[in-house]
Amino acid sequence: MKVIICGAGQVGWQIARHLSSENNDVTVVDNNAELVRRATDTLDVQGIAGFASYPDILTRAGARDADMIIAATHSDEVNMVTCQVAHSVFAVPRKIARLRAQSYLDAIYSDLYRRDHMPIDVVISPEREVAAAALQRLSAPSAFDTESFLEGRVQLLGILLEEDCPVLNTPLRQLTDLFSTLTAIVVGVRREGSLFAPEPGDQLFAGDEIYVVTQSADINRTMEVFGKDSKKQERVVIIGGGNVGLAVASRLEKQATRIRAKVIEKNRRCAERAADALERTIVLNGDGMSAELLSEANIDRADAVLAVTDDDKTNMLVAVRAKAAGCPMAICLVNDPTLTPLMGPLDIDAYINPRATTVSSILRHIRHGRVRDIYSIGDAEAEVIEAQVLSTSPISGQAIRDVDFPEGVLVGAVQKGDKIVRPTGGTRIEEGDVIVLFSLAADVPEVERLLQVSIDFF
Template identity: 25%
Template sequence: MKIIIAGAGAVGTHLAKLLSREKQDIILIDDNEERMSTLSSNFDLMTVNASPTSIKGLKEVGAGEADLFIAVTPDESRNITACMLATNLGAVKTVGRIDNYEYLLPKNKEFFQKLGVDSLIYPEMLAAKEIVSSIRMSWVRQWWEFCGGALILIGAKMREKAEILNIPLHQLGGPELPYHVVAIKRGNETLIPRGDDVVKLHDIVYFTTTRKFVPYIRKIAGKEDYADVRNVMIMGGSRIAVRTAQYVPDYMQVKIVDNDLNRCNRLTELLDDKTMIINGDGRDMDLLIEEGLKNTEAFVALTGNSETNILACLAAKRMGVRKTVAEVENIDYIGMAESLDIGTVINKKMIAASHIYQMMLDADVSNVKCLTFANADVAEFTVKAGSKITKHPVKDLGLPKGTTIGGLIRNGEGVVVMGNTQIQPGDHVVVFCLNMMIKKIEKYFN
């Protein structure tokens, strides 16, 4: 597959690294030579110093033969122009990064497709949705719904009160077990567990289950004493903060703290009265306490500085806030944030890359998610008639090591998959695998 990525910024370089491991034919173009100098020597990809909106430059890199053209420069109008040019030169599929919510409205989809932009991606909006799903439940690290919530993925950290510690998984219940442990993050290692593996203290355990068994997962994870989130304090008035405040459920009260007065005035115009805007330094603990930090169930740090966000979450935890979320854009810091027990970590470029990655899979995939902490991916496949996955019960499929089927949705109902489960055409199947193995799994669904 020939893939051209226009823009060697944070999202573009992360995506190029991700895809270069897959042995795809990757060309990364940018008109800033400095940005690309470190990349080509370390990764299996070609870098070209050219403007993404130059017809001559696009012809030189062969945009007309591209299977996928991805424009992720920081400039929205430039991305749209680059996609239009690439389509007219002959690129099969184009994706453009934007920062205008209006463009994503369903009524505008056809308009952009006619222009030559097949898909639009808005990383800040995706990040905000992820934040909201993680603060809905104070005891959850990660929450993700498949098929409108028919099947749910929950990531939770195991504390001393967890009931499932040190028991081999095969002893936890019989065939009627209402959940499946699909992945375990232990230190820097991610396991796709087998029956004789055990859950240990401080593991982050990823469960799949159906909605009615979520309280049961909460009980066995020892999290019943965690208060529900009613009050949210956000540090930093970024675009992600604005979207987060707009997406939170109506029963939550939101306060945004930002030290830029002009930005605070702008936030007041953008957001309705249920969001309180406070002009002040979010690093000032006295100010935060005065504004009710101790009565806040969730603290979200969204400044442009990863270190500040990590430290602010640590300070909030010390003040007794149970749920903290930090935006950590420096990928090297994600492991550190986890070892410091920050809570949920949001990384915009990983989220954006997951969504783009999904577009290049051949099978019918409606969802791909990169688990920020775990080196694992989750994909939701729709099963076609005659595909390999339908030929045998799950235990006899010979799935590659490091993969597991977390569950399936059949006729709108979530089902936890066991060894004897027979997958049928039309099922939506949720697969977990260690990083970079989705391509190996894909052939079972084609």
Template identity: 30%
Template sequence: MKVVIAGAGEVGTHLARMLSNEDHDIVLLDDSHERLSRISNEVDLMTIVGSAHSFSDLKKTDLAKADLFIAVTPFEERNVLACAMASYLGVGRTIARINNQEYLQEKYRAKLNNMGIHELIYPESLAAKEIVASVKQTMTRQLIEFSNGKLLMLGIKVRDNATVLDKTFEELAIEHQHLLVVAIKRNNETIIPVGTDSIKSGDIVYVVTTPTEQNNVFEMLGKKHFDVKNIMFMGGSRIAQKACEKLGEHYRIKIIENDREKCEQIADKFGHVLVINGDGRNLDLLKEEGIEKMDAFVATTGNSETNILGCNLAKTLGVRRTVAEVENLAYMKLADNTGIGSIINKKLIAASYIYRFTLNAEISKVKCLTASEAEVFEFIAKPGARITQKPIKDLDFPSESKIGGIIRGNMGYIAHGYTHIQEGDKVVVFTLPSGIKKIEKFFK
């Protein structure tokens, strides 16, 4: 597939790296020669210096022969205009990054589609949604819902009090048929478990289960729920503001922000949020504002190191739930190893959303697993697809991948060896990068 990306910022370059690993023909357009030079030294792609809203520069990318155009510059208006221009020049499909919720309203979607803007992505809103889920679901590192919650994937850190420690998965399969462990993160390595493997203390296990059985999973893994009422945000970024908007007035929220003008804007926007003008790294200020009484601490400044340190400080002061926005990918594993409750990275979130449009199989969802290269897909089984031909145990499915469950009609089911996938089923598949192209062939 030929993909043209406009914008060599963090999202664009991360996406280019991701797609280049899949042997796509990538063209990256940006007005900065320096940014393009940096990425071209790392990734096999074509770079073109030019403007995303110039017809002549867009034509240099040979858009008429491209399957997908992705506009992810920092400027929303430029992205929308670039997609409209790219459609006029003959590209197959367009995706525009936006930062305005208004564009997502249903009443405007048809008009935007007519203009040639086929898909919209709002990374800050998606990141805020993950923050809200992390605050509400205190027992998991990551929660992914499939088909509006009919099937769940839970990422859970296992401690010494779990009742399943050191039992093989063959034993667990007999005792607990309501769950399936699809992956284990152990010492920075992601493992696809087999029957003779077992769960160790300190593992992060990724479990597929149903909503009715999730409490049993938490109990087995030694997790107890606690209510979050008091939340402190360090940094009043757009992500923090979107999270406050989604949380509503059911929580007592404080935001500590260094920029006085931004403080005034946030205070005017949210009557139920207490906004403090100050440096969130100041321990005396945090104590003065009652950090010890907080149930959750969310660090969303523009600096990854500050967010990691802030969350670790909050943990030492007794805050039970911590969430850090870590945009610097080099710090993801470091943050994960420090025991932060949840890690948010809008580049990964955006890339996951866009990535599904580059695959030939029909996909309703893609998610990157935090602090791991692995991904989880929700495929739709097409008529006559290879995945529907035999029970799972006879499919010779790639060893780097694992089928976690299926959604059939209004019900979610855990997948077992004898499960026979049918046309129209939504199939939850966990995979390492090396397995993506292999599993795609099963769902074409």
């Protein structure tokens, strides 16, 4: 597949890394020649320095025979014009644009993106993706990572195992005997910095970070089995009233289960905008780093603090201060992946990486065939993939034990009609089934081959 990626920042670079590693023909375009050079020096990609929306630049990038263009520059307008030019001049079949401004995303203007108006096939909103990720974290507060699959009926949970975990030093195959009705399956383990797909005889140890796939109805029980509290969140303090904080607070107000939220925003105009938009949420104007303001927000009585300002270091320091003041749970937004190893030493419970959430949402629309959802784990180390099984797939009609899956791949859940099944070796995969599987990054191309997806692309 020939892909042009416009924008060589963190998101563009990560998408280029994914696609080039899978032998796609990738060209990166950016008006910053240094970013283009970094991409061409470290990845197997071509690079063009220039403005992505210029037709002559797209011509040099090979737009005339490109299969897809991904516009992920820092400018919404450049991304939109790039897609328009790619459609009108070069007839590029598939166009994806990242848009940040909320006005462009308002549902009442959705007609804007029709082919005869502004021809964008997929619009990605980082703020909405991050807000959704924040709500996922709050739904399973003791997990450091979460994502939902199969229309919310199945959940991926990232859990850090501590010394009090009751199933330490227990072979994974015995968990089925000990908890026969539990739907949870451990699909990934990170130990001493290395991520792998475990085998049935592997044991879990304190300090392991595990990824578990379980049915949503089983989340609380799953957390308890692995030694975690499943206490519900009733009071949340949100630091940052920008697009992300406002989106989280708005969705909390609309939830059936009542969660009381307070928002602290430093910028007065931004705080006033949030106060006007929210009905039941208290908005405080001031510095979230202020101990006095945190005390006024009753941080010691809150169940969680969510720090989502546009500054990583502020988010981390606010999270530390809130925990020192008695808040039991701290979640923060961190753009810089080199800061994530500090989360453990700083006792920050969970973090959200906007780059990872945006990359996941873009990959969802890039993968071939009937791939319905994708979640990128860690620094693009692995993917959790939700896909429908086609009649032409080599796995169709086979029992899981008979499928030649790579060592880095495990099936976490299977949907047969309306029923969610906990997969075993004897579970037969049929045409039309939807499977959720964990795959190390190196094994993703083989997974796509097993799903026999290329005939179903476009």
